Amino acid sequence: MQKKALIITGVIIILLLISIWIYLLFFGTPKTINEVFTDFSANSGEVVNTENQNQTETSTIDVTQSKLRQLTTKPVAGFNEVYSTTTNIKAMYYAEMGTGHIYSINLETGEEKRLSATTVAGVSSAEISAKGDYVALGSQANDKNSTIIIGKISSDTNEIITKELPNVVDDFSISLSGTDLFYTNKDTNGLSGHSYNFKSGNDKILFTTPFHEATIQWGRESDDTHYLYPKPTYLLEGYLYQVSKGKMSRLPISGHGLTAMANDHIVAYSIGENGLSKNYVYNRQTKTTKTLNTTILPEKCIIAVSTEKLICAWEAGVNLPVEFPDKWYQGTTQYKDSIWDIYGDTPSINLIVDTFEESNRNIDITNLKAGVGNKNLYFINKNDNTLWMYEL
Amino acid sequence: MKYFVLILTLFLPFTFTSAQTSLNLGGNSELSIEFDTNYFTPFAEITASVNDYTQTSQTNKIYWKVDGKSVPEFNNQRSVKLNLKDLGEATNIQVFVENANKQTVTAKKTINPIYLDIIVEPQTRTPSFYKGRALPSYGSTVNLTAMINGNINNTDYVYNWYLNDVHLDKGSVVGKYKTSAVLGMDDYNTVTLSISKTTGELLAKRVIEIAPVESELHFYEVNALYGANNIPILNSLNLIGNSAIVRAEPYYLDIKTYNKPQYIEWKVDGVRNPNRNNNPYEVTLARQGGSGKTEVGFHVRNLDNTLQGVEDSFIINY
Numbered sequence: 001m002q003k004k005a006l007i008i009t010g011v012i013i014i015l016l017l018i019s020i021w022i023y024l025l026f027f028g029t030p031k032t033i034n035e036v037f038t039d040f041s042a043n044s045g046e047v048v049n050t051e052n053q054n055q056t057e058t059s060t061i062d063v064t065q066s067k068l069r070q071l072t073t074k075p076v077a078g079f080n081e082v083y084s085t086t087t088n089i090k091a092m093y094y095a096e097m098g099t100g101h102i103y104s105i106n107l108e109t110g111e112e113k114r115l116s117a118t119t120v121a122g123v124s125s126a127e128i129s130a131k132g133d134y135v136a137l138g139s140q141a142n143d144k145n146s147t148i149i150i151g152k153i154s155s156d157t158n159e160i161i162t163k164e165l166p167n168v169v170d171d172f173s174i175s176l177s178g179t180d181l182f183y184t185n186k187d188t189n190g191l192s193g194h195s196y197n198f199k200s201g202n203d204k205i206l207f208t209t210p211f212h213e214a215t216i217q218w219g220r221e222s223d224d225t226h227y228l229y230p231k232p233t234y235l236l237e238g239y240l241y242q243v244s245k246g247k248m249s250r251l252p253i254s255g256h257g258l259t260a261m262a263n264d265h266i267v268a269y270s271i272g273e274n275g276l277s278k279n280y281v282y283n284r285q286t287k288t289t290k291t292l293n294t295t296i297l298p299e300k301c302i303i304a305v306s307t308e309k310l311i312c313a314w315e316a317g318v319n320l321p322v323e324f325p326d327k328w329y330q331g332t333t334q335y336k337d338s339i340w341d342i343y344g345d346t347p348s349i350n351l352i353v354d355t356f357e358e359s360n361r362n363i364d365i366t367n368l369k370a371g372v373g374n375k376n377l378y379f380i381n382k383n384d385n386t387l388w389m390y391e392l
Numbered sequence: 393m394k395y396f397v398l399i400l401t402l403f404l405p406f407t408f409t410s411a412q413t414s415l416n417l418g419g420n421s422e423l424s425i426e427f428d429t430n431y432f433t434p435f436a437e438i439t440a441s442v443n444d445y446t447q448t449s450q451t452n453k454i455y456w457k458v459d460g461k462s463v464p465e466f467n468n469q470r471s472v473k474l475n476l477k478d479l480g481e482a483t484n485i486q487v488f489v490e491n492a493n494k495q496t497v498t499a500k501k502t503i504n505p506i507y508l509d510i511i512v513e514p515q516t517r518t519p520s521f522y523k524g525r526a527l528p529s530y531g532s533t534v535n536l537t538a539m540i541n542g543n544i545n546n547t548d549y550v551y552n553w554y555l556n557d558v559h560l561d562k563g564s565v566v567g568k569y570k571t572s573a574v575l576g577m578d579d580y581n582t583v584t585l586s587i588s589k590t591t592g593e594l595l596a597k598r599v600i601e602i603a604p605v606e607s608e609l610h611f612y613e614v615n616a617l618y619g620a621n622n623i624p625i626l627n628s629l630n631l632i633g634n635s636a637i638v639r640a641e642p643y644y645l646d647i648k649t650y651n652k653p654q655y656i657e658w659k660v661d662g663v664r665n666p667n668r669n670n671n672p673y674e675v676t677l678a679r680q681g682g683s684g685k686t687e688v689g690f691h692v693r694n695l696d697n698t699l700q701g702v703e704d705s706f707i708i709n710y
Contacts (some may be wrong), residue, residue, distance in 0.1 A: 231525035250542035
């Protein structure tokens with residue numbers, strides 16, 4: 001009896017192994033190399049073929065897949081959705097990290113085109129105007145000393161006409177209308193915020209501060225309100241200031257590790273309290289403060305211009321380290337982000353998308369931006385600097 | 393002479409113009425209001441206490457007025473809690489003390505809320521891609537900046553800066569809204585700032601603590617085209633091609649030590665590596681054939697201040 005049972009068990013095991021082998025043979029074999037190996041191409045470097053610089057390089061990106069999709073495999077220094085009113089076509093313009101080459105992706109056909117082959121060494125950040133006519137490239141070839149190269153993008157040539165700003169720049173952005181470049185400049189007296197007009201070349205000082213290290217939330221245009229606070233760190237206190245019509249004033253927001261997003265209605269902010277990161281929303285009309293259930297980090301959030309609404313990226317249920325946000329800036333902690341709608345007046349939050357569930361990729365969102373009419377969200381995955389979009 | 397006496401009699405009471413005014417309505421001594429803080433921020437909750445220790449007769453009744461209105465729940469309370477208003481909105485507090493002789497003495501104070509921000513900017517190393525503020529380390533220099541209500545005042549106010557009770561700038565200085573200090577080796581350093589008007593009236597006094605940290609070392613792989621990776625090497629690096637450039641980033645190392653290190657070295661498997669890279673914080677690791685793993689270490693230190701230094705290592709698999 002015992003021998004018979006042994007034979008039956010053996011036969012069952014053999015049949016089981018054969019069926020697993022057949023399954024793996026026909027269904028389990030990876031179809032592409034990407035299913036087995038991580039894509040290391042992001043940082044593998046690229047040889048620039050100078051002989052082909054006058055030829056237009058095109059390729060096609062699949063833009064008709066799921067709502068969450070990867071737009072580039074190249075690391076991206078900066079991007080903007082550009083909307084042509086004449087052709088009624090939306091395109092994504094982006095600047096490649098390291099080279100400063102400008103590309104456009106037609107968001108309807110997926111066609112990718114290189115618009116500029118002008119190489120700017122060491123480009124680590126970039127801003128592109130909403131009309132797609134100007135680009136500002138931040139080059140940190142000398143580590144701390146960042147220079148800004150301004151380029152005029154033209155459809156007639158695949159080169160950009162460049163001009164270097166004379167000042168050493170710490171932070172920069174382009175106005176919504178695309179006419180001005182906002183930037184900060186450090187000198188021995190502190191930090192000054194400037195508005196540089198692309199066409200006229202006029203440079204206007206928007207504000208000055210006696211301290212040097214500031215996180216800036218630029219207004220849409222130079223006459224709008226700008227917000228700033230000392231760069232965040234968990235061990236030191238930060239204070240929120242606003243600059244309106246050239247006058248700087250203090251808002252009633254402060255705390256260790258302060259990070260904030262503000263508009264005329266609310267200030268959403270995160271601070272460290274008793275070793276924990278706490279989040280609040282301050283109503284500027286009622287002067288009341290309520291608790292918020294998501295972390296506010298300018299790199300991961302956008303705030304509406306005239307309502308109490310925000311969109312933020314954050315990993316659900318994660319316990320933040322005491323040293324937040326320092327560890328995230330170092331890169332020693334990473335997150336698998338979800339994107340959330342936040343209603344600051346309630347305040348309440350609603351999930352838009354869990355990026356890991358949707359893509360099965362670890363996406364640590366930074367440089368979150370909304371497209372024209374808030375129909376698309378765009379962001380960079382901090383892990384490999386690739387550009388992604390989510391269709392709202 | 394009689395005119396002089398008359399003028400003196402008329403104007404003498406007004407020479408005591410300060411935030412506090414004390415009126416004697418029949419008592420025989422001064423009365424005062426004291427607070428639990430010297431720094432009155434907008435919307436802050438403060439505690440006001442009556443100081444009647446100089447009163448010669450027994451206190452029978454105490455009552456308070458805030459902005460001219462009586463507050464019944466404060467009756468017969470020696471200390472009361474109240475919230476200040478917004479910036480630019482004064483709060484008037486008045487206390488009345490009735491003694492055994494049915495005489496009433498009163499004291500009054502006007503509080504104008506103020507924001508006195510002390511911004512600490514440590515002069516320590518962080519890499520260019522780092523978006524946070526540097527942290528202070530033991531023996532490092534910090535820059536301190538004071539802002540009043542979001543602005544600076546360099547003409548009307550007298551600044552007194554202290555680090556651990558040692559007067560910085562050798563005394564009080566008009567308009568000294570910025571200063572620097574070298575932190576000690578203790579786990580906590582205390583910075584005290586008091587700002588007065590040139591008349592001597594104290595405007596605000598703040599005390600903040602600065603806790604230095606030890607320097608941290610992180611290694612980042614550097615791509616010749618794209619620059620440093622956003623994510624540091626966590627324990628080990630797999631060498632994919634023939635070579636890799638690795639940058640050591642000594643976070644929070646005093647900037648003077650970073651720029652002119654007295655001791656700096658790379659070690660490969662415990663052997664000092666004669667680094668020929670232009671940047672002493674970067675090393676190029678090239679494959680020499682074969683496979684295996686090697687420990688790569690880095691050490692930087694100020695030999696005059698040994699706490700200003702850091703060392704660590706990672707494994708490279710090739």
